[in-house]
Amino acid sequence: MQFIDQAEIEVEAGKGGDGIVAFRREKYVPAGGPSGGNGGKGGSIYFRADENLQTLLDFRYNHKFKAENGGRGGPNNRTGANGKDLIIEVPCGTVVYDAQTGDLLGDLVEPGQTLLIAAGGKGGLGNQHFLSNRNRAPEYALPGLPGEVKQLRLELKLLAEVGIIGLPNAGKSTLISALSAARPKIADYPFTTLVPNLGVVRKPTGDGTVFADIPGLIEGASQGTGLGHDFLRHIERTRVLLHLIDATSDDVIRDYNTIQQELQAYGRGLAERSQVLALNKIDAVDRESVDLEALATQLNHLSHAPVFLISGVTGAGLEPMLQEIWRILDQLNPAEEVEILG
Numbered sequence: 001m002q003f004i005d006q007a008e009i010e011v012e013a014g015k016g017g018d019g020i021v022a023f024r025r026e027k028y029v030p031a032g033g034p035s036g037g038n039g040g041k042g043g044s045i046y047f048r049a050d051e052n053l054q055t056l057l058d059f060r061y062n063h064k065f066k067a068e069n070g071g072r073g074g075p076n077n078r079t080g081a082n083g084k085d086l087i088i089e090v091p092c093g094t095v096v097y098d099a100q101t102g103d104l105l106g107d108l109v110e111p112g113q114t115l116l117i118a119a120g121g122k123g124g125l126g127n128q129h130f131l132s133n134r135n136r137a138p139e140y141a142l143p144g145l146p147g148e149v150k151q152l153r154l155e156l157k158l159l160a161e162v163g164i165i166g167l168p169n170a171g172k173s174t175l176i177s178a179l180s181a182a183r184p185k186i187a188d189y190p191f192t193t194l195v196p197n198l199g200v201v202r203k204p205t206g207d208g209t210v211f212a213d214i215p216g217l218i219e220g221a222s223q224g225t226g227l228g229h230d231f232l233r234h235i236e237r238t239r240v241l242l243h244l245i246d247a248t249s250d251d252v253i254r255d256y257n258t259i260q261q262e263l264q265a266y267g268r269g270l271a272e273r274s275q276v277l278a279l280n281k282i283d284a285v286d287r288e289s290v291d292l293e294a295l296a297t298q299l300n301h302l303s304h305a306p307v308f309l310i311s312g313v314t315g316a317g318l319e320p321m322l323q324e325i326w327r328i329l330d331q332l333n334p335a336e337e338v339e340i341l342g
Helices: 172-179 228-235 252-266 292-303 318-331 334-341
Strands: 006-012 045-050 064-066 086-091 094-098 104-108 114-118 149-156 162-165 197-202 208-213 240-246 274-280 307-309
Touching: 006 114, 045 094, 045 104, 064 086, 104 114, 114 149, 162 172, 172 197, 172 208, 172 318, 208 318, 240 252, 240 318, 252 292, 274 292, 274 318, 292 307, 307 318
Parallel strands: 006 064, 045 086, 162 208, 162 240, 240 274, 274 307
Antiparallel strands: 006 149, 045 114, 094 104, 094 149, 197 208
């Protein structure tokens, strides 16, 4: 399935039905009076979050959505039928903006959550509505009002508690495949991961925690360089960041600083998010020439975050790292969680 996390669409709610001009024509009723009914209300458009959807692909080729118009009023004071509402399913984590003003219209997080996007037009009044002592036979009615028309920008922000970040080839895809049933593409060249991958990692209690493998960030990602700019939004909702660093790199400290600078530049509180650091690929490091413990200590002093020596290939060090992640997640209070999700 193609992963699409941005889309622009147009929505148009239904027009209200017209009111009509009609008069009663009944035998033995010499002054029947006006009987034109009101028009029906136009259909409104709603978004509804669906946990079974993972992408905005449906909006790549279908850009315009229109709800049903209201029915015209009828004689004998009959009101026209209301237009049918249009409910559009979107993935959980979809953020809706007004494309023209940039205003945030809503954020659909919970499965089944609905959001009114465009209200249907009100039905026009029939001539029976204008009957008065001064006008016993009104010969006019009102047309239905148009429904709202909006240009929308949709952004999908993945719902994951733990975001795995790091430079290209840090081993993020290998790690998520070792921790979960996710099977992302893995190769020995940068930018193997072109889309975020989600994997569910089981806690000792049996509960599942969603990890997101975010495509590799590079210097300048927060300004749109490389792949990172498009995917930094996917870690906005995460509660913990797992920063993976390639232990075979020529300059581990430089790699660490590069990612931290991009988080700081992107803003939205990412740099202040709880982090766990992991020096990955320790199975490929020559221990005689590289002092991994000294590197871990240096990173700990820089970050004030726990640092683990791991190997996504052999599984070394994964269990202590996970235990620390579970501990941090358990410590985060509900208020912090609401702030992150918002």
